[in-house]
Amino acid sequence: MNRAEFHVADSCIGCGKCVLVCPGGVLSLGEDHKPRIKDFSEFGWIGHGCWRCEHCLAVCPQGAIRILGHKPEDSLPPVSPDSAAPFMDALIAVRHSHRRYLDRNVEKDIIDDMVARLGNAPNGSNKQQVEFTLIDDKEQMKIFRSTAYNRMTELAEQGVYPEGFEGIYYEDMKNWEKTVRPDMLLCGVPHALIPHAPIGSGEYRADVLVAGTYFELLCASRGLGSVMLTFPLNALKQMPEIKSMLGIPEDHYIGMIIGFGYPEIEYARGTQRQIPPERVHRLTFK
Known part of the structure; x- marks a missing residue:
């Protein structure tokens, strides 16, 4: 057969x-x-x-x-290396974590095309087991963000903080709302993509993180801003009733929430960060 x-x-x-x-x-x-x-x-x-x-x-x-x-x-x-290498170098250098977004939907055909192309992202044994939870409408995103933010605030007032962000660290995040991000939880993103995969099956952790990384590059190549968010995952652990709104199975691993949309602030150039030689450990065997 x-x-x-x-x-x-x-x-x-x-x-x-x-x-x-x-x-x-x-x-x-x-x-x-x-x-x-x-x-x-x-x-x-x-x-x-x-x-x-x-x-x-x-x-x-x-x-x-x-x-x-x-x-x-x-x-x-x-693609010819002569043209692909300079383009990829530039794409990686000009990819930034955006924390402020326009109140505007990304066209659904653009979103659908990017998500479909994640089928080409590497994954262990090519199991293709990563699933994607998507919020592709800004009004739906506002509902989820408002519900989660309000509950996070209620818990903080009771002395219950996201893991790793107790007390002063939570207040530091709160103060950032005055400048870098409009809301400390989800940066005011209009859309969110959450890759997740069954725990214990294949290379589920790596598969999820690779898919998220590829999606960020797809966003950058289309003039969209994106940001990998892990703080919301810590917050959602404290409010399972809100996390359940996402409909993600309990036995699935979630590595990050990727917020994306049209950026409010455009960057004029790429960064110049490089890996210093002391962080590269070359091996030789005799």
């Missing part, structure tokens, strides 16, 4: 590259030097099946392989 919908066109030259890059080891060359896929019961590592990584489709020099209903002609071509 060809569960992966794996098909090889006559243009295949039998180079075997698809076999060499298949992490699941489900491909082999037949006597005719054409790749074949073995039968398997389920996708992924556990089922000894196709990992759904599409490496075979991507590596084929002839564009002869179709898999999972995807055609090679619909794939993006590789």
